[in-house]
Amino acid sequence: MDSQASQAEYDGDFGSGAIRPVAELRGVSKSFGEVLAAQDLTLRIEAGEFLSFLGPSGCGKTTALRMLAGFETPTSGEVLIDGERVNDLAPYRRPVNMVFQSYALFPHLSVADNVSYGLRQRRPRIERRTIQDKVTRALETVRLTGFEKRRIWEMSGGQQQRVALARAIVNEPKLLLLDEPLAALDRKLRKEMQIELQDLQRQLGITFVLVTHDQEEALSLSDRICVMRAGRIVQIGTPQDLYDNPQSRYVADFVGVSNFFDGAVFIDAGGRARLRLAGGLEFEGRAVGDLAAEGEACLSIRPEQIRLSREPLEGGLEVVVQNRIFLGEHTEYLVRHAVLGPVIALAPRQSEIGASGFVQGERAWIDWPDGAALIMRRI
Amino acid sequence: MRIYSFCVYLFLYTPIAIIALFSFNAGRHASQLQGFSGKWYGRALDNPFVMDALETSFLVAFASATIASVLGTLAAVGLQGIRGPARALFDAVIYIAVMIPGIVIGIATLIALVTVFDQINPWLAALWPEGGAPPTLSMGVGSLIAAHAMFTMALVIIIVRARLSSLERELGEASADLYATPFGTFRQVTLPLLAPAILAGFLLSFTFSFDDFIIAFFVAGSETTLPIYIFSSIRRGVTPEINAIGTMVMGASLVLLIIAQLILRRGDRR
Ligand SMILES: Nc1ncnc2c1ncn2[C@@H]1O[C@H](COP(=O)(O)OP(=O)(O)OP(=O)(O)O)[C@@H](O)[C@H]1O
Ligand SMILES: [Mg+2]
Numbered sequence: 284m285d286s287q288a289s290q291a292e293y294d295g296d297f298g299s300g301a302i303r304p305v306a307e308l309r310g311v312s313k314s315f316g317e318v319l320a321a322q323d324l325t326l327r328i329e330a331g332e333f334l335s336f337l338g339p340s341g342c343g344k345t346t347a348l349r350m351l352a353g354f355e356t357p358t359s360g361e362v363l364i365d366g367e368r369v370n371d372l373a374p375y376r377r378p379v380n381m382v383f384q385s386y387a388l389f390p391h392l393s394v395a396d397n398v399s400y401g402l403r404q405r406r407p408r409i410e411r412r413t414i415q416d417k418v419t420r421a422l423e424t425v426r427l428t429g430f431e432k433r434r435i436w437e438m439s440g441g442q443q444q445r446v447a448l449a450r451a452i453v454n455e456p457k458l459l460l461l462d463e464p465l466a467a468l469d470r471k472l473r474k475e476m477q478i479e480l481q482d483l484q485r486q487l488g489i490t491f492v493l494v495t496h497d498q499e500e501a502l503s504l505s506d507r508i509c510v511m512r513a514g515r516i517v518q519i520g521t522p523q524d525l526y527d528n529p530q531s532r533y534v535a536d537f538v539g540v541s542n543f544f545d546g547a548v549f550i551d552a553g554g555r556a557r558l559r560l561a562g563g564l565e566f567e568g569r570a571v572g573d574l575a576a577e578g579e580a581c582l583s584i585r586p587e588q589i590r591l592s593r594e595p596l597e598g599g600l601e602v603v604v605q606n607r608i609f610l611g612e613h614t615e616y617l618v619r620h621a622v623l624g625p626v627i628a629l630a631p632r633q634s635e636i637g638a639s640g641f642v643q644g645e646r647a648w649i650d651w652p653d654g655a656a657l658i659m660r661r662i
Numbered sequence: 663m664r665i666y667s668f669c670v671y672l673f674l675y676t677p678i679a680i681i682a683l684f685s686f687n688a689g690r691h692a693s694q695l696q697g698f699s700g701k702w703y704g705r706a707l708d709n710p711f712v713m714d715a716l717e718t719s720f721l722v723a724f725a726s727a728t729i730a731s732v733l734g735t736l737a738a739v740g741l742q743g744i745r746g747p748a749r750a751l752f753d754a755v756i757y758i759a760v761m762i763p764g765i766v767i768g769i770a771t772l773i774a775l776v777t778v779f780d781q782i783n784p785w786l787a788a789l790w791p792e793g794g795a796p797p798t799l800s801m802g803v804g805s806l807i808a809a810h811a812m813f814t815m816a817l818v819i820i821i822v823r824a825r826l827s828s829l830e831r832e833l834g835e836a837s838a839d840l841y842a843t844p845f846g847t848f849r850q851v852t853l854p855l856l857a858p859a860i861l862a863g864f865l866l867s868f869t870f871s872f873d874d875f876i877i878a879f880f881v882a883g884s885e886t887t888l889p890i891y892i893f894s895s896i897r898r899g900v901t902p903e904i905n906a907i908g909t910m911v912m913g914a915s916l917v918l919l920i921i922a923q924l925i926l927r928r929g930d931r932r
Contacts, residue, residue, distance in 0.1 A: 354835055374838040375846075387836035391854045400850075401840035450840070 303366050305330045305457055305490045306351060306379075311360035313346050320346040322514040324360070328458070328492060333484050335493045335501040337537065338511035344494040347511075348460050351492065352381045365457060375404070379458040380451035384466055386443050388435045394446055395431035398422060401454040421453035424483065441472045448480075452487060461493045465500065477504055498538055502526075510534050530572035531660045535583045542589070542626050548580035548658055556658045558582045562622035568656035581661045588655040589628040591616060591641070592648045599650035602626065604641040616641060618649065678912065685905035702906040712907060715891035719872055722803060722887060726810035727867035733811070734818025735860050739852065741819070742826055759816040768880035771809040775801065775881065801883025809881045810874065814867035821866070821926070825859035858925045865922040869915045 304327040313321040321343040328334055336344040349355040350362055353374035362369050369377060380401070388397050395418055402414045422428055425445040430438070438446060444464060451459055464480075465473045481504050484491045495501050501508050502522045510517045510525065510533075518525060518534045529535035532543055546560040548570070556570035558580060568582055592599070602618040605625070616628045628649060641647055685703070689696030706712050741752055779799045790796035833855070837847040875889035882890060888911060895904050 352839060354838075374835070375841045375843055379839075381836070381839045383832050383836060385830060385832055387830060387832035389833060389836070389851060391851075400837070400842075404841040404843075404846060454840070 302330065304328055305365065307363040309361040311350060311357045311362060313350060313355055314358050319514050324516055326509060326516065328490060331488050331490055332506045333491045333504060335495055335505040335508045336511055337495060337498060337501040337508050339496055342511045343514040344511055345462055348462055348492065348494050352379055352460055353377050378456055379460060380454050380456040381460040382447050382451050382464045384463045386447040388443060388446055390435050394433045397446055398449045398453050400450060417453050421449040425449045440468055444468065444476060452489065456489060458490050458492060461491065463494055480504060510537060528571060531662060532581050532583065533662055539585065541583045541585050544582045544623055545661060546580065546582065548574060548578060550576045558658050560622065564622055566656055568658040569654055570658045572659050574660060579661055580658050583657045583659055584651055584655060586627040586629040588651050589649050590651060591628050591630055596648040596650045599648040602647055602649055604643060604645045604647055607641060618647060681905050682909045685902055685909040687902045690902065702902040706903045706906045711891060715886045715888045718803065718885055719888040722806045722810060723868045723871040725807045726814060726871045727864050729811040730814040730818050730867045731860055731864040734815040734863060735822050735856065738819045738822035738826055741823065756816050756819050760820065764876035767813055768877040772880040775805050801881055802885050805881040805883065806878055806885060809877050810871040813877065814870050817866055818863035821863040822856055822859045825856055829855055858928060862922040862926045865918045869918045873911065873915055
């Protein structure tokens with residue numbers, strides 16, 4: 284390696300990705316007999332980031348995580364941790380820790396013994412005092428001081444969750460893997476734990492990889508989200524990036540809410556895309572993702588970008604207000620267009636329509652600003 | 663329906679109750695009550711033949727239960743790793759092993775051991791250095807322990823397997839994730855969580871071996887276990903002494919079985 288390259292690597296310490304990733308998947312696939320659980324996953328996990336795998340049930344999120352932890356061996360491709368190929372490295376030799384969905388706390392051990400378990404396996408042995416100190420600090424971090432002697436079944440669900448976290452972070456792993464850690468908690472507790480998780484990650488600086496099928500959870504916690512479908516990675520990006528620049532209908536639909544209109548796309552030489560719908564309607568939009576120059580596509584427009592007006596709008600669409608849901612900050616309107624069908628629009632409270640409000644059956648006009656509409660693949 | 667089940671229990675337990683009752687008989691006849699006394703218990707415990715048989719029974723029960731518990735646990739843990747048709751075959755074979763009548767096991771073990779001993783004894787005689795008397799393998803405590811361990815091992819496997827399959831697979835994975843080697847996981851997670859099942863298996867095996875007459879009858883050789891002693895005494899007539907011994911054996915077995923049940927239940931609740 285020449286000196287310039289290593290300099291760049293050094294300078295990149297706080298930059299984007301010039302430093303060596305904590306872990307990496309290179310074209311990783313995994314099949315269970317006939318089932319292809321993961322296909323050609325390629326991904327770099329950067330030091331200190333909070334990354335989420337997001338996708339519906341059965342899309343291979345857990346499989347991806349288990350390959351990082353070492354519980355599954357990839358059928359093909361390479362898993363790297365800290366720059367080293369670890370495909371065949373047993374889980375107990377990997378510098379990663381996992382928080383299981385079921386917590387998997389040891390029922391025959393006290394809280395403190397659960398937390399110290401990982402430290403007690405280390406060879407050469409760690410001194411008793413050091414172990415005690417670390418356990419005390421870990422329990423402090425998850426706000427469970429004083430629970431050392433408790434039995435696992437004497438703890439509530441939320442407390443067990445925190446014991447599971449403490450048991451993992453006490454080892455100061457390079458990578459902390461969390462498989463739907465909050466799925467078993469009720470809504471209120473889940474919100475609390477989400478905030479705690481995020482604080483914890485910032486405070487410790489450990490790289491977190493979270494698996495979830497809850498888009499809200501992924502959006503609020505992650506630095507980056509890796510959206511998956513049927514064993515494949517569909518798109519990776521920051522929450523903002525995924526929301527503003529979804530590359531396919533699947534992502535636009537999974538991340539946030541959007542209106543979709545199916546039609547035929549035409550992209551001219553200048554790169555401007557137009558979508559032609561039934562009934563002679565035609566819209567201009569920004570083409571995203573790998574879209575063929577001609578063929579089936581769909582237009583995506585977020586509800587909050589739609590403007591709703593009582594006065595006829597230049598180039599707008601005439602609609603009938605069907606339903607109105609007051610959401611506090613916003614009011615959500617369901618309107619119907621003769622050709623497009625139902626359209627969801629979100630009006631902020633301050634705007635005059637929000638204040639006065641449309642009533643059911645009222646006539647209105649909608650439009651959206653240039654560039655707000657995206658034209659994308661239908662899947 | 664209630665009367666029916668009442669009758670079933672009556673038939674089941676009346677003979678046992680009578681034996682227990684007559685063991686406290688003050689008279690020397692088994693069939694007529696003549697006052698209440700605990701003297702036959704004292705008489706039984708003073709009888710050197712009884713004590714000898716008791717000692718043999720204890721030794722055999724303890725040794726065979728220990729062997730069965732260790733081997734049975736290892737087999738159950740090993741079987742856990744096997745899936746598919748091979749697993750179904752093993753399961754079936756183990757259940758069948760428990761259901762084979764004792765008399766078949768007794769005869770089969772006898773024939774097998776005799777055949778093996780006949781093969782080995784000439785070899786031992788040939789290999790033994792000049793001068794000394796060569797050892798000969800024969801029926802006795804060893805064959806009793808072997809036969810009982812073989813049968814009760816299947817019991818232990820079934821009990822431990824039941825407990826194993828109720829344990830979360832993720833506990834083992836969590837342990838491996840926390841840097842424990844496979845052996846470390848076995849020692850620190852699997853074994854402690856299986857302990858109730860293993861202990862229950864041990865107690866059941868012990869009870870089985872202690873009470874067994876049929877298998878022991880075939881393979882005991884010249885040794886006398888307590889059930890064999892009782893059997894041979896009965897041929898000389900049932901005495902309150904025999905009733906007392908029977909009651910003691912039954913009481914001890916019952917206590918062990920109840921303890922085993924309690925341990926298993928407690929283990930399940932965790
Ligand atoms: N051990 C296994 N044997 C066979 N098939 C498996 C195994 N593990 C996973 N699969 C299959 O692989 C696919 C992906 O499973 P995976 O558990 O990774 O999904 P997931 O995204 O975590 O889903 P969920 O959100 O429901 O947990 C599924 O179709 C599943 O049935
Ligand atoms: Mg999963």
